[in-house]
Amino acid sequence: MDVTFRHLTKRFPARRGSSAKEVIAVDDFDFTISDGELVGLLGPSGCGKSTALNLICGLLTPTEGEIFFGEENVTAIPVEKRGVGMVFQNYALYPHLTVYQNIIFPLQNLKGKDRLTREQMRAKAEEAARLVQIGALMDRHPSELSGGQQQRVAIARALVKLPRILLLDEPLSNLDARLRLQTREEIRRIQLETGITTIFVTHDQEEAMSISDRIVVMRDGRVQQIGAPQTIYDDPANLFVAQFLGTPPINVFHGTLQGRRLLMGGVPVLATDTDEIRQITVAIRPEGFIVDPSVPFSCSLQAVEVMGRDVSCVCTHPAMVNESGRMRAIIDAGTRPDAGVSDVHFRLKPEKVLLFDPDTGERLYAELSTLR
């Protein structure tokens, strides 16, 4: 089932008597999510991603714009009739019902010709429980389950009625690190197995990158970029997206374009094809550095963190945009600088260097290449 947004906007009016201004939680969403896709809405907290999810399921009505499920305009359809499945951040399991009763709860709402017999319900519930591997827990109450198990029950309850669309609100945020890793693979597996169009919300870029077919990066209610995780990582539309994705985060420097060269801290680092002379913001992925004593660009080394195959060099450089002046370069362990060295010289990989407008943060495109 495709999901299409047409100029979808949600404004929350300013409250009377308070200084809070009108909030535009979702600002002019206009894109399509294809059938069977797993899409992550990614953004910092307060960017409107949960509002977007509530608009899709119908708990909120949009101020402007429309939502389509396939060909059907569902904007005015009440939440009860939209046929979506939703997994809440706190799971929202009914505490007084057993796991089995929780799972069949949506099925018991079916009326008329869709009405199911007891046996049909049991069969469907068992199928859903098998999918999320909680078959042995059917007679327990939610309070007797671990966080991970509760979440599986919530997913089973959302899936059992075969929803047109599955929505997940911060599905992994209440789980510990190990379970998180396991569950995100699980969600991917379940989504592939059922083929249901799935939209999930997260503030964790790693989570979004690891399982999404496509990511929608949001900031202050506006879509910043939509694309496959790798595309967004390699080719971000603006500085915000570049900084939001990737661990360790991208390193941002002040730079200058001059004489067909890119200069950082006064020294040339890369060649470029543009004759423009201007100030520019340079962002370099941690993996974009290669130790090369023969080049002039140098950073003062603060620490070397061993990560196994790679090492992470924590350095400072005066041209860094952030105040600490701290940057991180991930280099091959074979090229790690000796202990006691105070300066490291780096050559840059041109494809890992991104240029941005220092005022607007918009991406600037210029051909970059290694200096000869």
Added chain:
Amino acid sequence: MMEQKNYRAILYLLPALLFLAVFLVYPLADVFIYSFEEGFNFASQVYHGIGLHNYRYVLRDPYFIQALRNTLCLVAITVPLSTGFALLISVALSSLPTLQGLFRTIFFLPYVTNTLAVGMVFLVIFGRTPYSDGLMNALLSVVGLGPVDFIDGPYAAKMFVLCFYTIWVVLPFKILILTTALASVDKQLYNAARIDGTSRARIFWRITLPMISPMLFYLIITGFIGAFKAYSDAVAIFGTSLNNAGMNTLVGYVYDMLYGDSGGYPSYASAAAILLFLIILTITVINLLISKRLSYHTGGSVR
């Protein structure tokens, strides 16, 4: 270590235990003994026999039978009605979009009003004076009914006023408890149910009601106990000679046996008090057994 903790716990509990022993356990035991002593006399502190005579007398006393019937009638009518009304009003209150606080305050006002003051108001509404038949009869005459003497007339009319009054008085507290219980239900449960296409009625029966059931059972149990102990309400409307009005309650009967115009029979009063105690105990035990089966908090989820 464990032993030490136990001593400390008992030490902390001691004042409360002492109070309970002196003001509750001892009088209860004393009343129990009185109830078997025949013809006990306060002044001379003598009695002439031990046996079931007091119980036999009380159970044959037409005034006791009347008080028992009145009390049972009051309990059977007011407990379900007041709990039901309170639930209805609380649900309506908590679905109000605005002015919830104002309405909650209005509904709570009767609770902080003096019982006798409310009784006076009821006399204005239901009472008869040489000049008027009261507010209620004025209303009834509009639809072509009445006049009915609510205070000194037929039994059903008098019982109606007493029940009306009792419900009116106990309603605010129940509304307060239930609105609080309703507010503490996780809103996400409602959202989840709505997304799953649950009708409003089903959300109420399958989610709201079970979630507030512990509080509901608390109200029913305390409601039963309160209604069995009704006395001041009847006095506020019908005056102190309740036996003559035919509206006496069990507690009223006990009081009359001790201090009333026909009083001075501590043995009979004790026997009646013990009977009342047994009735309340039985009802409460039954209530607890039922609530244990139905209320979700004890339904096996918590051990």
